[in-house]
Amino acid sequence: MKIGIIIGSVRDGRIGAGVAQWVHEQAQGREATYELIDLKEFDLPVLTTHQIPSTAGKDYWDERVNRWSAAVDACQGYVFVTPEYNHGLPGGLKNAFDLLFPEWWSKAVAFVSYGAASGFRVVEQWRPVVANANMFDIKAQVALSTMIDFTDGVLQPAERHPTELAAMFDSLEKATAALTTMRG
Numbered sequence: 001m002k003i004g005i006i007i008g009s010v011r012d013g014r015i016g017a018g019v020a021q022w023v024h025e026q027a028q029g030r031e032a033t034y035e036l037i038d039l040k041e042f043d044l045p046v047l048t049t050h051q052i053p054s055t056a057g058k059d060y061w062d063e064r065v066n067r068w069s070a071a072v073d074a075c076q077g078y079v080f081v082t083p084e085y086n087h088g089l090p091g092g093l094k095n096a097f098d099l100l101f102p103e104w105w106s107k108a109v110a111f112v113s114y115g116a117a118s119g120f121r122v123v124e125q126w127r128p129v130v131a132n133a134n135m136f137d138i139k140a141q142v143a144l145s146t147m148i149d150f151t152d153g154v155l156q157p158a159e160r161h162p163t164e165l166a167a168m169f170d171s172l173e174k175a176t177a178a179l180t181t182m183r184g
């Protein structure tokens with residue numbers, strides 16, 4: 001069982017990479033294999049094609065999208081490490097989500113958010129988005145405050161967060177296993 005930890009910020013100097021690194025470290029030794037997937041490395045184009053991702057048969061209009069498709073397809077579940085931009089979804093990650101469709105279908109996803117307001121709003125916006133791909137969104141969320149859990153942009157999570165993250169992994173792994181069986 002492979003679970004992809006997707007770094008949802010593509011900004012230079014992003015703090016999200018450190019958050020994802022921490023999530024990855026905390027996942028070591030668990031039953032599932034967790035792999036970091038760095039959105040920035042894919043240099044994805046903005047979706048400008050007439051092609052509709054749900055009907056493309058996983059054969060896309062740009063080789064970068066095909067690479068992204070293969071990386072997402074190889075995972076049975078996901079952790080979205082998501083910032084909150086303007087009280088909403090980060091455009092780079094939303095675009096990356098929109099570029100694909102069958103790769104996400106009927107899989108599980110959990111959220112680790114961060115921001116001045118800990119990213120609670122952005123996760124509430126992700127939930128109806130992923131529902132369109134029939135995804136099972138894990139209720140347990142880890143929400144990191146840039147005011148409390150970071151020092152000079154470096155993550156120093158409060159004591160409760162590793163326990164919250166472990167609970168999130170527990171739910172995610174159970175849902176991922178169940179949905180893998182369901183998809184057959």
Ligand SMILES: Cc1cc2nc3c(=O)[nH]c(=O)nc-3n(C[C@H](O)[C@H](O)[C@H](O)COP(=O)(O)O)c2cc1C
Nearest residue numbers: 009011014015016083084085086087114115116117
């Ligand atoms: C375009 C933009 C909009 C932002 N809007 C919000 C916001 O609505 N809420 C919030 O908590 N933080 C907001 N922030 C602050 C981010 O939480 C902070 O910059 C964080 O470092 C962004 O994550 P990143 O460095 O991984 O890209 C915003 C940052 C940017 C760049």
